[in-house]
Amino acid sequence: MRPNDADSPRARDPVLLLLSGGVDSTTLLADLSRQGHPVIAVTFDYGQRHAVEVLAAKKFAQRYAVAEHLIVHLDLQLGGASTLLAAALPVATFDGPLPSGPVDTYVPARNLTFIGHAAGLAEARRIRRIIVGFNADDATNYWDCSAEFVERVNATVQLGGGNAAQVEAPYLQMTKAEVAARARHLGVDLTETVSCYAPIDGVACGRCLSCRLGGSELSR
Numbered sequence: 001m002r003p004n005d006a007d008s009p010r011a012r013d014p015v016l017l018l019l020s021g022g023v024d025s026t027t028l029l030a031d032l033s034r035q036g037h038p039v040i041a042v043t044f045d046y047g048q049r050h051a052v053e054v055l056a057a058k059k060f061a062q063r064y065a066v067a068e069h070l071i072v073h074l075d076l077q078l079g080g081a082s083t084l085l086a087a088a089l090p091v092a093t094f095d096g097p098l099p100s101g102p103v104d105t106y107v108p109a110r111n112l113t114f115i116g117h118a119a120g121l122a123e124a125r126r127i128r129r130i131i132v133g134f135n136a137d138d139a140t141n142y143w144d145c146s147a148e149f150v151e152r153v154n155a156t157v158q159l160g161g162g163n164a165a166q167v168e169a170p171y172l173q174m175t176k177a178e179v180a181a182r183a184r185h186l187g188v189d190l191t192e193t194v195s196c197y198a199p200i201d202g203v204a205c206g207r208c209l210s211c212r213l214g215g216s217e218l219s220r
């Protein structure tokens with residue numbers, strides 16, 4: 001996030017934020033809110049097993065007084081292609097080194113779907129910036145969180161012409177731990193964010209990839 005953004009002429013332009021209710025997007029919400037941007041938050045309810053994150057997104061949207069909170073319901077019809085979509089399948093846990101390639105919690109082309117829809121919402125509302133909460137750790141396991149993905153999806157959206165929105169990922173160079181530090185700096189209550197893929201009675205499992213990257217104490 002650019003430190004002097006609040007002073008820029010664009011500071012009061014509305015932005016569209018993909019808000020999952022996890023650490024990254026919630027910290028972005030706090031950042032954008034501090035900068036004085038009217039935020040249109042978009043949360044996707046797509047049949048994820050950790051649907052409790054949608055509730056967290058609603059809570060944070062209220063707390064940071066977003067201009068509008070859109071909950072988009074998607075029926076992806078992807079069956080058991082991801083453990084995030086199939087509650088009967090166990091989410092992989094990691095006690096040792098973390099994986100460097102694709103993982104069971106990958107949802108096929110999910111972020112392409114999300115950003116595609118967000119581009120439509122932005123175009124309909126004449127919003128010029130779409131903000132997403134990818135971080136450097138995400139790109140290790142999910143191709144649709146990488147810098148190259150952001151660059152190419154941007155190129156595609158820009159085909160829409162001069163009024164097309166720009167997709168921005170301000171935390172793309174930051175690790176999950178650095179985002180968490182930013183969250184603490186901004187006073188975000190991390191215990192209320194939801195990043196765990198498989199919470200047990202609302203409490204983070206501590207062993208899934210997301211918990212291991214973010215620290216289980218960060219999410220519930």
Ligand SMILES: [Zn+2]
Nearest residue numbers: 196205208211
């Ligand atoms: Zn977990």
